[in-house]
Amino acid sequence: MKVMFSLAVSLFTWIAIAGSEELQAKLPFAGDGKRELYQELRPGDSVYGWGVFASRSAKFSVNLRKSNGDFMIHVDFRPPPHENKVVLNSKAGDKWQKEIRTAMPAFTHGKSFTVRVYCGTSAFTIFVDGKKLGATFPYRPGFTLKDVKYLHLIGGSNGMKWTYSRIPAPEIARGAFNTMVNSNHYLNRGGLQVGDVITAWGVFGSMQTGKFSVNILTPAPANRGSIKVNYLLHVDFRPYHDVVVLNSYKDGWQSEIRPRFSRNNFVTGKVFRVDIRVERDRYRIYVNNKDLGITFPHRLPISSADYVALHGGSHGLKWTALHLPTNKPPQGPSDGAPFTTARSGYYQVYQDLKPGDKIIAYGVFAERTAKFSVNLRKNAGSGPGDFMIHVDFRPPPHENKVVLNSKVGDKWQQEIRTAMPKFSHGRRFTVKVHCGESKFTISVDGNELGATFPYRPGFQLKDVKYIHLAGGSNGMDWTDLQIPAPASNLIHLRSATQNSEGWNGKPGRAIDGILNGQYSKGSCTHSQRGGNSGNYWKAYMEQKSVVSEVVIFNRGDSCCRSRINNAKVYVGDVYCGQVRYAANRAEFRISCGGAVGDFVRIVQDENYLTLCEVQVYGRAARGDDVELKNIAPGFPTHQTSTGWNGDSNRAIDRNVNSRYNGNTCTHSANTGPNQWQVNLIDRHFIDTVIIHNRVDCCQDRINGAKVYVDNDYCGTIRYEKSQNVYRMKCKKTGSKVRVRQEGKYLTLCEVEVLGKATDEEGHYNDVAPGSKVSQDSIAGANSPEKAIDGDLESCATTADISSSWWKLELDQSTLISKVVVYSSQASIDGALVKVDGKECGKVRYQAGQRVYNIGCNNDNEPELFGKEVMIVGKDGSFLTLCEVKVLSNPKRTHMSGLVNLAYNKPTSQSSVGWGGESSRAVDGR
8 A cells, every 4th residue: 555654744745546536646735835836637536635624714725737827727715704705717928817616615623624625527526525526627728737737726824734635646556656866665574575576756857967876774774883784785876877886895895797788768857667576596686667678686685674775766757655575474274364555444244253363454653643444344334333342543742642542432431541552653563352251352563452452231242244444544554454364265156157268368377277378388277369359267166155356377478368347247246346457467366356256357448368377265154145136237228318329228238348339339319418228127236337438439438427216315426537437335125227418418328337136015926936837839949938937038929920829827826916027039029928818018129138027907997806917919929938026915815906915025824834824824925
């Protein structure tokens, strides 16, 4: 994770980590608040300012400026008792242009706030604390985004203060942290190991830059004078002389190596990258992801490495970020805990905790941190929740204590206070919470605290469902987390398939246990075709499982490693995430968050798909683990308009190809307002809606699209340029899923609706399973039973077109509310549904639709009473039925139409035997 070193006053200009939201960092505000941008702004970029409001503040502003002083946008907040408006304007030369005024958002005295300026394709959108202002600001003539050179935060009177800012910068590796010139950063474990990589980023000043270096040293410079400082490696770039100098130091500088190095590897004002890879007997140095053949032998033991220092910085050179090797997970036989990069937040525990288990959290301390904590909780979220233990560190100049406590509902219980352990600014630390038989023992860097914490009444270890890492202010950050798991939580994959095979890249190679990424070694898969080919790989697990993580091992030779970028990972129908390619990374870990399924699927619709190994981690599913399904495919869809042949049913065709020429994306005919919807017929519980955006054009059109279940709002898509899949948590019940967009074209390349049939009172029971079925003739193995087997991929089909019919016979007469027919064949058109000879209705075929809801009611009868359901095909047509559901309302079981008042009401009986619970008598079945 990121480590942010805070300075009250900085003499250096800082640069923020950018890219995905997860990697962006807010940086301390310094000087007059003017920060140089190190790359051109582009549509989709955002800049941020954080501050603390004061009620007597006159005005304050966020500004994007040219180098000559022109303002492309001036966002001027004028709180009451002044104008109580936000004024938007631009400035050319010394002349303000036409201003736009809009309502002032609410600020609270003494509270922090965030201002975000989002760069669209033709206008800026401004957000305050996540809420959009009432007006946008168009790009004025004579201004382009690439002209912006500075973010300038102005104001700060009468107690108001700007505190942090964030500007875009190239996406760098997860786990990197911000740095600056002449700074030292300690390794969080003893020494280096073969395979470790140290990566440093900077911005190059000019060809007048004298020299700058990356150094691996031992011990810390604080001990200089009593113990000598040794350089394991000194990589000194001297662009002015077209050379790089490599050396080591022990009791004096040793023999140096001076390979030729062209100054053209650096560009004035541009970001550069240096990687140092630790090989078996040497270091190898890469610049901007290029292997330039620069190596240096190990002269001192790599195990003695203690810290990395970045030196230099003349003529505009700035070091900006650094990524260091992290701890490796323990290898002990009883310690198979997954080891993950972490930040402040909630992490699910996928098995019950038991005595002997340990939770280990790693962080980096900052001396101005207020407090930070490790928490074992029953639930996640910021509202009331039970804490089995809350380990709260409160360093000086605050209380200088550790406070231990538990919490029930919203009430803290009796706390225990103990002495604060020693932390050092900028140094990594470890907190271990050990679960005993009756109490927790907490240690910091291997030293136990002065107090233990007993298990409080009402709490058991198995109640703990989440680890919550809290805190992270003023430069302190959590970096890694280790959670207990089974000794071997690797799920066995029994077989694999793929859509095509090329270069002998068989699908089984990805589950052969061999991690070698060299294609020539015969252990990697390969698809036959490249982009836009619907490439997928699929592997089946031994049993239904709860999956926490999928690990993909990419090829590691000199060819085609970036092809894995944007590959999507699924467990069953549940979308986990997609690969974000980074050079020099052999494996990519995709969190699945406990998705339930019996297969894993990897989809790549942009390129060839090659997998050198796939590992799935989790546990076997239990009875209470619910598998969510994509319930949308086959149901009727509709959109307000259609353009460029982008029919509405393309969004549920199970094809996630996100290029429009793949003919799998919808498209409205105009800029709206637009709405797309899928009608699920019956009410369902909708857990999540996943939307796949197009990737070839116009991606930002999806920004602002809103998702609804019926008319209940789920969320709004916030477009990110590096993201094309958006997940909306709904957890709502309804029969329709809608996507609405105002003022823009609406294009959806896939909409996945993860949910299940609702269990609410009054839903319909399917009375078809287990019933006797028959049909007039059978085509091949397509027997009538296949229409009620629960499998939408197996179908009953007749062989005779002269008189095709299918019949279901119930054990007793039942009130039938509706019949749902699943079929994708055009021959289903005109098929007649009957109950005991009375007509329910006819199927009206629609291309792309496979679910038809036939209501068995008329003006006189709300339901039909009978025991025989018959579907009769149209003359001259085969009859294909992939599933038939016969739905009955369990509250209405009498021909009279009277309501069954006993349905699902509380019951009791004198005794229970053989599992015969009293509630069974009123369950409607």
